[in-house]
Amino acid sequence: MQTSLEAPQNNKVLFNSLVDLVSTDLYRYAFWACQDNQTAEDVVQETFIKIWKNIHQLREIDSAKAWVFTIFRREHARIFEKKAPTLLDIDTVPEDQLKNIYATDTTRHLLNTALNTLPNEYSDPLVLQIIGGFSCDEIAKILDISKPNVLTRIFRARKKIRSTLSTSKIELDDICGL
Amino acid sequence: MDCLTFRHTVLANPNELSSLIARHAEVCQSCARYLRSLVSTDQQVNRLLAVEVPAGFSNRLKSVIKEEPEIAQPPKLKNGTNFSAGSPLANANRRKLGRYAIAASVLAVVTSVGFVQGKAYLNDKVAASFRTAASNYISSQPELLERTILVQDDRVDRLVSAFGGELVGDLDGVVFAEPCLLVPVSAAHLIIGTDDGPVTVMYAPEAQVRNEQYYEMNDYQILHYPASTGSIALFGESKQALEKTRSTLLASINW
Structure with missing residues (x-):
């Protein structure tokens, strides 16, 4: 299978494809x-915006997603260095957005708590694996740590979540109603 | 591979199933259950994190690059008036503008064609990854294909609904119905017993294919065809079984 960027040569095409x-x-x-x-x-x-400015640096389409996430992490760190977190006034948040902020049932809440109480160094690689579908090699590159380190952190994160959930006696199948 | 190594390995990544892992899961029911529960936990976490993306978000991101150079306007003379029509400068400028306009039109056509090609190219990659991940996943859990106990209709109904579909007719012979987290997409996973052996159905709303096509992977025949959103991949032992299952699905599920 072709992996170079020969197919979408135009930068704008590539950018829009990346967005999609x-x-x-x-x-x-x-x-x-x-x-x-x-x-x-x-x-x-x-x-x-950073990606558009640096899109000429992208060489391999297979690594495009990891490249985007790496840039995101840098931007996130840069912005949060300067910015104090905004406190939400719950009364002003539209109701349809609340479900994005708070888990609205008990089981989701417990899962959310289990995930959020993990130290970032453990939850970060796990979330990258689950949301992004990244391999351990890709996560190692994004987080700039070694692959064994990624494996250890994900291992501990899953173990901790399972332990929290089993303490709470959650039947996981109940969570999705199946 | 012993049970401890198995559990350490799958805890680090339940989706990267090597042949050693698959072989151990085949012979150790306890570890196979452990793996399934891990995948299930990941599915829950994935669902928890799958917040709704704001409407029009990707279009706003694409507009980031709209500060492209515009077609040149006729330059003004030093005294502030435009070139007069018919003057040599005006004619030259008009020719230049004409060339810009032609170039811009060509660029627009090339860009739109290229965009469609680029998008299709990426869609093909996602679809291919989905087929491979699904095929490996099915191969890693052969015991599921041995099931004979039918799944209750309401369970099938809930799974279909959870993936944006609707059960519109009888779907007989379903022995397995679970959501399935596959890298890079999630899928509704059904197994249907047929006269020609079990057929695995994977419906992935995020994996798009343009045409139906047959593939062969891990000793399975695969029929991958487009749905109204995403695509459906059928895995079985014979093309005949896949064709029959496709007809059954068409009559019973709106996806």
Whole structure:
């Protein structure tokens, strides 16, 4: 299978294809990282501005998604260095957005708590694997750590989540109603 | 491979199923259950994190690059008036503008054709990854194909609904109905018992294909065809079984 960028030669074509391919996963990852939809949207937009400016640096389409996530993480760190997190006034948040902010049933809440109480160094690679579908090699590149380190962190993250869930006696099948 | 190594390995990545892992899962029911519960946990986490993307978000991102150079306007003379019509400068400028206009039109056509090609190219990659991941997943859980106990209709109905579909007719012989997290997409996973052996149905709303096509992978015949949203891949032992199942699905599920 062809992996070079010979197919979409035009940068604009490539950019639009990248948006189509990556923006949903990236927004979800951003929402998880920022815990706020407006900030998530802003950081993703800043990320794509950076991508447009540097799109000539992209050589392999297979690594495009990991490249986008790496740029996002840099932008996220840069923005959050300067910006104090905004406190949400719950009364002003439209009701349809609340479900994106809070888990609205008990089981989701417990799962959310299990994930959010994990240290970032553990939850980050797990979320990249689950949302982004990245391999351990790709996660190692995105996080700039070694592959064994990624494996260890994901291993511990899953173990911790399972332990939290089993303590809470959650039947996982009940969560999705199946 | 021993059970401890198996569990350590799948805890790090339940989706990267090597032949060693698959072989161990075949012979150790306990570890196979453990793997299924891990995949199930991942599916829940995935669902938890799958927040709705704001409407029009991708279009707003694409507009980031709309500051493209515009077609040149006729330059003004130093005294502030435009070139007068018929003057040599005006004619030269008009020719130049004409060339710009032709170039812009050609670029627009090339860009739109290229965009469609680029998008189709990426869609093909996602669809191919989906087929491979699904095929490996099915191969790693052969015990599922041995099932004979029928799944209750309401379970099938809920799974179909969860993936945006609607059960519109009788779908007999379903022995398995679960959501399935495959890299790079998630899918509704059904197994239907037929006279020609079990057929696995994977419906992936995010994997698009342009035409129906047959493939062969891991000793399975695969029929991958477009649905109204995404695509459906059928895995079975014979093309005949796949064709029959496709007809059954067409009559019973709106996807």
